Amino acid sequence: MTVKPDTTTAASAPRAADDAVGERLSETWPEEHGLWAWFTTVDHKKIGRRYMVTAAAYFVLAGVAALVMRTQLAGPNGDVVDPELFDQLFSLHGTAMIFLFATPMLFGFGNFLVPLMLGTRDMAFPRLNAFGYWVFAAAGILMFGSLLFEAAPNAGWFAYVPLSGSDHSPGYNLDVYTLGLLFLGVSTTAGAINFIVTALKLRAPGMSLNRVPVFVWAIVVTSFMVIFALPPLNVANAMLFLDRRFGTNFFDTAEGGDAVLWQHLFWLFGHPDVYIIVLPALGIVSAIVPTFSRRAIAAYPLIVLATVATGIISFGVWVHHMFAVGLPDLSLTFFSAASLIITVPAGIQVFCWLGTMLMGRLVLNVAMLWVLGFIVLFVLGGVTGVMFAIVPFDQQTTDSYFVVAHFHYVLFGGAVFPIIAGLFYWWPKFTGRMTSRRGGLWSFWLTFAGFNLAFFPMHISGLLGMPRRIYVYPGDTGWTVWNLLSTLGAYLLTVGLLVTLGTLVHSLRRGERATDDPWGGETLEWAATSPPKVYNLPVIPTAHSLTPMWDERSLASFTDGIADDERVLAHQHAVLRTSELDGRLEHPPLEMPEDSPLPLVVAASLFAGTLALLLGWYEGTLVLLVAVAALCWWLWPHRSPIPEDGADGGGGQT
Amino acid sequence: MNAVDMRSVSRATEPEALATERPRGRTPAWWGMVLLITTEVVLFAVLLASYFFVQFTTEGPWPPGGIRTPELRLPLIMTVLLLSSSAPMAWADRAIRRGYQGQLAAGLALALLLGAAFLTLQGIEYDTKLAEFTWTSYAYGSLFYAITGFHGFHVAAGLFMIGFTLVGTLRGRYTYERHERVRQVAFYWHAIDGLWILILSSLYLSPHV
Numbered sequence: 001m002t003v004k005p006d007t008t009t010a011a012s013a014p015r016a017a018d019d020a021v022g023e024r025l026s027e028t029w030p031e032e033h034g035l036w037a038w039f040t041t042v043d044h045k046k047i048g049r050r051y052m053v054t055a056a057a058y059f060v061l062a063g064v065a066a067l068v069m070r071t072q073l074a075g076p077n078g079d080v081v082d083p084e085l086f087d088q089l090f091s092l093h094g095t096a097m098i099f100l101f102a103t104p105m106l107f108g109f110g111n112f113l114v115p116l117m118l119g120t121r122d123m124a125f126p127r128l129n130a131f132g133y134w135v136f137a138a139a140g141i142l143m144f145g146s147l148l149f150e151a152a153p154n155a156g157w158f159a160y161v162p163l164s165g166s167d168h169s170p171g172y173n174l175d176v177y178t179l180g181l182l183f184l185g186v187s188t189t190a191g192a193i194n195f196i197v198t199a200l201k202l203r204a205p206g207m208s209l210n211r212v213p214v215f216v217w218a219i220v221v222t223s224f225m226v227i228f229a230l231p232p233l234n235v236a237n238a239m240l241f242l243d244r245r246f247g248t249n250f251f252d253t254a255e256g257g258d259a260v261l262w263q264h265l266f267w268l269f270g271h272p273d274v275y276i277i278v279l280p281a282l283g284i285v286s287a288i289v290p291t292f293s294r295r296a297i298a299a300y301p302l303i304v305l306a307t308v309a310t311g312i313i314s315f316g317v318w319v320h321h322m323f324a325v326g327l328p329d330l331s332l333t334f335f336s337a338a339s340l341i342i343t344v345p346a347g348i349q350v351f352c353w354l355g356t357m358l359m360g361r362l363v364l365n366v367a368m369l370w371v372l373g374f375i376v377l378f379v380l381g382g383v384t385g386v387m388f389a390i391v392p393f394d395q396q397t398t399d400s401y402f403v404v405a406h407f408h409y410v411l412f413g414g415a416v417f418p419i420i421a422g423l424f425y426w427w428p429k430f431t432g433r434m435t436s437r438r439g440g441l442w443s444f445w446l447t448f449a450g451f452n453l454a455f456f457p458m459h460i461s462g463l464l465g466m467p468r469r470i471y472v473y474p475g476d477t478g479w480t481v482w483n484l485l486s487t488l489g490a491y492l493l494t495v496g497l498l499v500t501l502g503t504l505v506h507s508l509r510r511g512e513r514a515t516d517d518p519w520g521g522e523t524l525e526w527a528a529t530s531p532p533k534v535y536n537l538p539v540i541p542t543a544h545s546l547t548p549m550w551d552e553r554s555l556a557s558f559t560d561g562i563a564d565d566e567r568v569l570a571h572q573h574a575v576l577r578t579s580e581l582d583g584r585l586e587h588p589p590l591e592m593p594e595d596s597p598l599p600l601v602v603a604a605s606l607f608a609g610t611l612a613l614l615l616g617w618y619e620g621t622l623v624l625l626v627a628v629a630a631l632c633w634w635l636w637p638h639r640s641p642i643p644e645d646g647a648d649g650g651g652g653q654t
Numbered sequence: 655m656n657a658v659d660m661r662s663v664s665r666a667t668e669p670e671a672l673a674t675e676r677p678r679g680r681t682p683a684w685w686g687m688v689l690l691i692t693t694e695v696v697l698f699a700v701l702l703a704s705y706f707f708v709q710f711t712t713e714g715p716w717p718p719g720g721i722r723t724p725e726l727r728l729p730l731i732m733t734v735l736l737l738s739s740s741a742p743m744a745w746a747d748r749a750i751r752r753g754y755q756g757q758l759a760a761g762l763a764l765a766l767l768l769g770a771a772f773l774t775l776q777g778i779e780y781d782t783k784l785a786e787f788t789w790t791s792y793a794y795g796s797l798f799y800a801i802t803g804f805h806g807f808h809v810a811a812g813l814f815m816i817g818f819t820l821v822g823t824l825r826g827r828y829t830y831e832r833h834e835r836v837r838q839v840a841f842y843w844h845a846i847d848g849l850w851i852l853i854l855s856s857l858y859l860s861p862h863v
C-alpha cells in the first residue's frame with residue numbers, strides 16, 4: 001500500500017530541476033504574448049483554460065434559462081414567458097447543459113491535466129486541439145445566438161420526430177439543433193482522438209498502463225465512448241436535416257420511414273453520453289480522494305476495470321429510455337436487466353472511494369467537501385435510477401418531474417459537484433493562486449442546500465403526476481407548494497453558485513500565491529510550477545509507481561535527468577514518445593508544431609459553411625474551400641530536421 | 655566472451671541503441687488515423703443498420719413501391735475497379751519504405767485512376783437510378799442515396815488525399831525515412847474499399863436473396 005510520505009524534502013526535486021534547466025527550455029518553448037499569440041496558440045494549458053471558461057459561460061447562459069423557467073413555474077398559471085419561448089428555454093437549457101457545458105468542461109480539465117499527469121509537454125496533436133476549441137466555441141455562439149432570433153431548438157433536448165419534423169416544427173429552430181450538433185460533433189470527435197493518442201503514446205517513460213492515473217483512464221474510456229457513440233447521433237441529425245430540408249423520408253412513416261428509428265439512434269448515443277459526462281467527473285473524484293486521504297486509491301485495478309466496464313455496458317442500455325414506446329417485451333426485459341447491471345461498476349467505484357477514505361487519514365478540505373457532497377447526491381440519483389430500470393415503475397413515472405429530479409441528481413450531483421471540486425482542487429495549478437477556505441465553505445453549503453431544495457421536491461411533484469415540459473399548471477393539482485419550494489431552491493442554488501464564482505474571482509485578484517504542490521498531491525501535475533511553464537516539466541521523469549510524487553525513485557529521476565539531454569529535450573521543440581502498454585522509450589522524439597493560425601481559419605470556414613447551409617444559401621458553402629486549402633497547407637509534408645519513425649530496418653539517422 | 659565484447663554487446667543491445675537503429679512502435683499519427691477510421695466505420699455501420707431496420711419494419715416487398723431490385727452488372731464492375739485500386743496503393747506504400755519514389759508515384763497514380771473510374775461509373779449508375787426513383791421515393795430511396803452518396807463522398811475525399819500525396823511525391827517529399835503519410839492515406843483508402851463491400855452486400859446483393 002502506498003501512503004503519502006511525511007517528509008517533503010524530496011518534493012523539491014522538480015523545483016531544483018527547473019532552476020537548472022528552465023532557462024534553456026524557455027527558449028524552445030517560449031511564452032508568447034499579444035493578440036496574434038492569443039489566436040494562434042496551441043498550448044494545451046491555454047486551450048484547456050479556454051475550454052473551461054467558455055463552458056462556464058455557457059453554463060451561466062443555460063442556467064439563466066433554467067431560472068426563467070423556474071420563475072414561470074413558481075406558482076400556478078405563471079405568465080413570465082409564453083409557451084413558444086418556454087419550449088425554446090427547456091430545449092436550449094437541456095441541449096446546452098449536455099453538449100455545450102458538461103462535456104466541454106470536462107474536456108477542458110482533460111486538456112489542461114492529461115499532458116501534465118502523463119509527464120509530457122502537450123497533447124499529441126496540438127493544432128487539432130486548438131481547432132476543437134474554436135469549433136466548440138462557435139457551436140455555442142450558434143446555439144445561444146439563435147435564441148435572439150427566436151430560432152432556438154424547441155423540441156426538447158432529444159428532439160423526437162415527428163414533432164421535430166418540418167410539418168410540426170417549421171422555422172430554423174431544429175435546423176439549428178441538427179447542424180449545431182453536427183458541427184459540434186467534429187470538435188468532440190477530434191478531442192476524443194487526441195486524448196486517446198496522447199494517453200497511448202506520450203506517457204513519461206516507465207508509466208506502464210497500471211501506473212496511469214485514474215483520471216486519465218476515465219478520460220480515455222470516455223473518448224473511446226465518443227468514438228463509438230457520436231456516429232449514431234450524427235447519422236440521426238444528418239437524416240433529420242435531410243428530411244426537413246430536402247424531402248427525404250427517413251423518419252416519415254407515411255413514406256415507409258420509421259419514427260422509432262430516431263429514438264433508437266438518439267438513445268444509442270444518448271445513454272452512453274450520460275456516462276461520457278459522468279465518467280470523467282468520477283475521474284476527478286478519484287484524483288481528489290487519494291490526495292486528501294493521504295494514501296493511494298484503494299483497489300486501483302478494480303476502479304479502472306469498473307470504468308472500462310461502465311463504458312462498455314452503457315452501450316447496452318439505451319432502450320430503457322424507451323420503455324413506454326411499445327417495444328416487444330423480450331427486449332424490455334433484456335434492457336431492464338442490463339440497466340440493473342450497470343449500477344454494479346458504479347457501486348464499485350463508490351466503495352473504492354469510501355475504502356480509500358477509511359484506510360487513509362482524511363483531510364477535510366473544501367475540494368474534499370464537494371466530493372463528499374457529490375457522493376451523497378450521486379447515490380441518491382443512482383437509487384432513483386435503479387427504480388427506472390424496473391419497467392412498470394418507469395412506465396408510471398416516465399415524462400414526469402420525477403425524471404427531471406432523477407437526472408438532475410445524476411447530472412448536477414454527478415458532474416457539476418465533481419467539476420467544482422476539481423476547480424477548487426486544481427485552482428492553484430490552473431492559476432497560481434489559493435482560494436479562500438471561508439468562501440469555499442459558504443459556496444459549498446449554499447449550493448448543496450439550494451440544490452436539494454430545488455430538485456428534491458420534484459420527486460414529489462412528479463409522483464403527484466406533474467408532467468415535465470409544461471409551461472403552466474392549474475392551481476388545484478396539489479403541485480403548487482412543491483413548485484414554489486423548487487423555485488426558491490433554484491434561487492438559493494444560484495446564490496451558492498455566485499458565491500462559488502465570487503470565491504474564485506477573488507482568488508484571482510487577491511489570493512495567496514500557490515506553491516507548486518500545495519496539497520501534497522500524488523500525480524505529476526504537482527511537479528510543475530503553479531501555474532505551469534509552457535514546457536510543463538523541466539525534466540521528463542521516470543514513473544516508478546502510480547504515485548510518482550510520493551515515491552523517492554520517481555522524484556530522484558527529476559534531478560538525475562538534469563544532465564540527460566534526452567530527458568530535458570531543450571534543443572528541439574519535441575516530446576518523448578513511449579510504447580502503448582509498458583511506457584518504454586521509443587525513438588526518435590516527436591516533433592511538436594509551433595503556434596499556427598490554421599486551426600482558427602479551418603474552424604471559421606467550417607462555421608461559415610454551417611451557417612450558409614443553415615440559412616439555405618447553398619452557394620455560400622463554397623467557403624468550405626477555404627478550409628480545404630488551409631488543411632492542405634496544414635498537412636503539407638514540410639521538410640523537417642527530425643526524421644520520423646517507421647523506417648523499417650532504417651539505418652541510424654540521428 | 656571476454657569483458658570487452660560483453661560491454662559492446664550490451665551497449666549495442668541497450669534499448670536506446672536498438673531504438674536508434676530500428677525505431678519501433680506506432681506513431682501518434684498512425685493511431686490517429688486508426689481511430690478516425692474506426693469512427694467512420696461505426697458511422698457506416700449505423701447507416702446500414704438503419705437500412706435494415708427500415709427494411710424489417712416495412713411490410714410487403716423490398717424495395718417498396720414497385721422499385722425494381724437493383725441491377726448488379728454496373729455495381730459489380732465498380733466493385734472490381736475499387737477493390738483493385740487497393741493493390742497499387744499497397745504497392746506504393748511498400749515501395750517508399752524501400753525508398754523507391756518512382757514506384758510510389760506510379761502506384762498512387764494508378765490508384766487515383768481506378769478510384770476516378772469508380773466515381774465515373776457511380777455517376778452513370780445514379781443517372782439510370784434517378785430515372786427510376788429519387789431520394790424522396792420512400793425511405794428506401796432516401797437510404798439508398800444517402801448511403802451510396804456518403805460513400806461516394808468518402809471516395810472523392812480519398813482521391814483528393816491520394817492526389818495530394820502524389821503532388822508531395824513529385825516534389826520529392828516522401829523518402830525512405832519519411833513516408834508515414836503515405837501509409838495513413840493507404841489505410842484510409844483500404845478502409846473505404848472495405849466499406850464498399852459492406853454496402854454492395856447490403857444495398858445490392860441482399861435484396862436478391
Ligand code: HEM
Pocket residue numbers: 063066067069070090091093094095097098102155156157158404408411412415416454467468469470490493
Ligand atoms: C443550474 C441549475 C439548474 C436548474 C435550476 C435546472 C432546472 C431545470 C428545469 C426547470 C428544467 C425543465 C423541466 C421541464 O420543464 O421539463 C430542466 C431541464 C433539463 N435540465 Fe436542468 N437545471 C439546472 C442544471 C442542469 C445541469 C447542470 C444539467 C446537465 C448537465 C441539466 C440538464 C437538463 C436537461 C437535459 C433537461 C431536460 C430538457 C428537456 O426537457 O429537453 N440541468 N432543468
